[in-house]
Amino acid sequence: MYAVIKTGGKQYRVKPGDVLVVEKLAGAPGDKVSFDQVLAIGEGESVTLGAPLVQDASVNATLIETRKGEKLKIFKKIRRQGYRRTRGHRQPESVFRVTSLVVAGKTESWDGEVSLTTLTEFNLRARNLARGAAGPLTPAAVEVETVVAPEGKGKAPRGKAKVVEEALPIVADEAVSEALAETAAAEAAAEVPAKKPAARKAPAAKAPTAKDVAKSAAPKASKAQTKAPPVRRTAPRSGKG
Numbered sequence: 069m070y071a072v073i074k075t076g077g078k079q080y081r082v083k084p085g086d087v088l089v090v091e092k093l094a095g096a097p098g099d100k101v102s103f104d105q106v107l108a109i110g111e112g113e114s115v116t117l118g119a120p121l122v123q124d125a126s127v128n129a130t131l132i133e134t135r136k137g138e139k140l141k142i143f144k145k146i147r148r149q150g151y152r153r154t155r156g157h158r159q160p161e162s163v164f165r166v167t168s169l170v171v172a173g174k175t176e177s178w179d180g181e182v183s184l185t186t187l188t189e190f191n192l193r194a195r196n197l198a199r200g201a202a203g204p205l206t207p208a209a210v211e212v213e214t215v216v217a218p219e220g221k222g223k224a225p226r227g228k229a230k231v232v233e234e235a236l237p238i239v240a241d242e243a244v245s246e247a248l249a250e251t252a253a254a255e256a257a258a259e260v261p262a263k264k265p266a267a268r269k270a271p272a273a274k275a276p277t278a279k280d281v282a283k284s285a286a287p288k289a290s291k292a293q294t295k296a297p298p299v300r301r302t303a304p305r306s307g308k309g
Contacts, residue, residue: 092160
């Protein structure tokens with residue numbers, strides 16, 4: 069069985085168990101909400117239309133969260149005037165879980181449990197950044213020592229945090245924690261210091277050749293000789309044959 073309801077100036081087709089995202093409504097997470105504006109009821113092939121509403125019909129839901137929707141960008145431009153404006157807007161919206169549908173004393177309900185986990189929490193879990201029920205992934209009581217290291221001449225020293233004692237992440241399952249400890253111990257035992265790259269050997273000096281000796285023994289040209297135009301060794305051709 070399904071129903072078509074109206075809220076926030078829009079119409080939605082829902083059934084028990086659906087997640088409904090509508091325009092923002094007042095309330096806190098976990099509150100019960102009843103939608104009385106039911107426009108139509110459908111069950112199988114039969115459909116009951118309201119005039120304009122169906123009498124004695126309502127849809128019950130539980131509020132999960134109130135959040136901002138996806139960002140919409142508004143861009144304005146006037147050509148040849150250098151006018152450009154970009155704005156953004158996020159419409160407030162409320163998220164509901166439909167729990168039951170009541171029509172003329174007949175009720176169809178959803179047997180599941182309503183979870184109040186927000187969309188932000190789901191996104192953090194997908195990125196493995198959420199904090200589980202057992203506590204933080206890394207214990208807060210980790211010893212940290214502050215070391216002040218000079219940056220250079222004329223610069224103020226900066227403080228850096230140095231971890232003195234490391235700890236394994238907290239895991240609810242003991243078997244998983246033991247496996248993590250064994251893996252860490254095996255990695256520490258197999259760790260081998262990296263070898264330093266071998267220094268490059270300088271190329272061996274080559275023995276001077278006869279050409280090099282002749283060049284070094286030849287007298288150097290003076291400045292006047294270097295500036296003088298080159299001597300033409302061949303006679304110019306005459307125009308007469």
